[in-house]
Amino acid sequence: MEHVFHHEPADLRRNMNCYAFDHDLVDRRRAVARDGSRLILSLWNGSRNQLWRMAPLQGAAAPEAAEHARRFRILCQSGDGLSVTVRDGAVVLATADHQDERQCWVQSFQNTGHVTDEEGHRAFALVNRATGKALMHKGHGDDELVQLAGHSPDSVDVALLWTQSDDLGEGFHGIRAVNDVGVVLDAAKGVPDYGGAHDGTPIIVFPWNDGPNQKWKLLPFY
The missing domain is CATH 2.80.10.50 (Trefoil (Acidic Fibroblast Growth Factor, subunit A))
Incomplete structure (x- = not known):
């Protein structure tokens, strides 16, 4: 998957909590993510393509615990x-x-x-x-x-x-x-x-x- 990151050079302090990971929907009518959809940063709009869940990768080795x-x-x-x-x-x-x-x-x-x-x-x-x-x-x-x-x-x-x-x-x-x-x-x-x-x-x-x-x-x- 291609990863694209956007940076706004202006002062973002006022709007820093208004940015979210998004996947670029080329076909806005279908609004469905698919294999190959680009990952971008976008202003929050509450749509489903900005909601994410982290799940364990089955079969993967557990990450090494932090020293403490x-x-x-x-x-x-x-x-x-x-x-x-x-x-x-x-x-x-x-x-x-x-x-x-x-x-x-x-x-x-x-x-x-x-x-x-x-x-x-x-x-x-x-x-x-x-x-x-x-x-x-x-x-x-x-x-x-x-x-x-x-x-x-x-x-x-x-x-x-x-x-x-x-x-x-x-x-x-x-x-x-x-x-x-x-x-x-x-x-x-x-x-x-x-x-x-x-x-x-x-x-x-x-x-x-x-x-x-x-x-x-x-x-x-x-």
Whole structure:
């Protein structure tokens, strides 16, 4: 289809809402669009050839989500098939359930700008899809339970910002407080000496010790 765009050089501010996409009807008596009708810009007149609907293209691949809208599951290396979830207002591990949106997290870079940690890794918030709340740390790193806090894309509290370490093997990373990379997301006592991680293990922040309960993998949530 040939696309034609018209530009009016005069001041359009007064009439800018009076322009609409139109298709050029060569046969005005029939007023029917056909294969080959040109797409133009025209003054709004309320006719059917100026009304449009956007519909998904069947069989086409879904467009890649915007960076701030990508959805992930957060898996712990210490637990077999355990995901970070929200349960009764607390942040814990749970058996992976692909239908449970409480296990769905958005890694949001909205309004984090050029904020990085001391190693240059970009800051982000981890926002729960089901509750709209974000993981929060206070940065003490002393068995402190991770909390949930309201998240607004218009302004971001530093206590909601995290970064990822470099790859620690097999796609696992440390998830660190942006203002102290030595304080990390931790599945409490989720190591073999304490019986390992399990469904219901609370999530805390704790000083980095390279344990499997401090290594996380973000996988697309389907």
